Amino acid sequence: MANQFSFQRQVETYAKADVIVIGGGPAGTAAAISASRLGKKVILLERSGQLGGMGTLGNVSIFMPIGNVTGIYREMIAEVLSEYLPEQHDVSIAPQYSPFVLRYYLNEKMKKENVEVCFHTEFVGVVQEGRQVKAVVAATREGLRAFEGGQFIDCTGDARVALDAGVPYTSGREEDGLTQPMTLMFMMQNTGKPVNSILPEGCYYYENKSDLPQGRHLFWERNKDGNLLVNMTRVKGNGAKIADVNYAETEALRQVFSVVHYLQRNGFENYALAHIAGQVGVRETNQIVGLYTLTEQDVLEGRRFADVVAQTNYEIDIHSPDGKKTCDERHVDGYDIPYRTMVPEAVDNLLVAGRAISATHVAMSSMRVQATCYALGQAAGIAASLAFADGCPTRDISIAALQDVLLQQDAVLKFAPEAEGV
DSSP states (O other): OOOOOOOOOOOOOEEEEEEEEEOHHHHHHHHHHHTTTTOOOEEEEEEESSSSGGGGTTTTOOOOOOOSOHHHHHHHHHHHHHHOOGGTTTTOOBOOOOHHHHHHHHHHHHHHHHHHHEEEEEEEEEEEETTEEEEEEETTTTTEEEEEEEEEOOOSOOOOOHHHHTTTTOOOOOOOOOOOBBOOOOEEOOOOOOOOOOOOTTTTOOOOOOSSTTTTEEEEEEETTTEEOOOOOOOOOOOOSHHHHHHHHHHHHHHHHHHHHHHTTTTTEEEEEEEESSOOOOOOOOEBBBOOOOOOHHHHOOOBBBTEEEEEOOOOOEEOTTSSOEEEEEEEOOOOEEGGGOBSSSSSEEEOSTTTSSOOHHHHHTTTHHHHHHHHHHHHHHHHHHHHHTOGGGGGSOOHHHHHHHHHHOOOOOOOOBBBOO
16 A cells, blocks of 8 residues: 655645636636636636647547537637638538647637636645635646635546545446547648658557557548648557556557558658647546436437536447457437536535536547537536526526526527426
């Protein structure tokens, strides 16, 4: 058993806000915007130097096509495409995009929305009094600092705030706890002439498609600029575990150079390696146990809920957790995600948005994509603002009021008369 140490120290408060959002990925940026639009003072804490989460840091620079695409997500696509990719404007709801452009756009968007962003600010722990979170402590360039707030939204992707506050959680498959593997994304550029393909020492020589880490080709190309986005590496492990992610960062990079060498010998002779994501992409880590847990049956049966805050029809998409070169892909017609999946039972002023909501391993594989995370974040920002204004626990806000504000913010939800009550 590892040694355990206890210590106490004074931590200076850096800032206070009505709503503190931890994590600047899709859920976090949308949560910050929606809360700020309701007149709340919002601080967004981001551990890296850029917003956008896996869409920028992980170079997952293509939005997966899903159903009812509205609200901040559609607004963002319209603004990015109209300014930077006008040929795609009003055409695509799931475009391939430049992660560098999205990074710049989100910086400017936060300024316009009056959201204070603190970069290089990594969550360390919570300061709690009973059922209330009073502050979060973060490691900053000035050392440990506290950020006090009235409401907190955990958009870390790993539910790190919730777990530190004592919220129960699950991780991976029910039978063995294994999570979906990690992938390091990269881009190649058409140079217009043959490229000298070199396989670095220690890399793998992939002869055939079946030798590849995923056993398949998976890439997207922006034809006008000859940019190839490649999703073909795969490393088994849990991205919330120190040893697993340490291994994944080195193994995935080895696979990148190996896959590049393979592609340059198989149809992409003119393509040079242009960009490798700054970190490995993580599909799955932890799920909180909330007031309701989204299940495989909910997804496959298209279940409707009275407290719906997001809707999607993205397929069940499980990259094999046990190292096999397979994916469990199943069609989904569309389903609701209820507000209760974001609400922990034991903490009054904390919500969790993004891929770490209360969901089973299978259900999470469908709701984890960026567009859905933007929708969940938008709902969480509104809910936190309502709870702050009413002085009530997040579980007790008016669902009707939450849905009304979602509609006002152009998040159009399709309500079903047979939806189950709260």
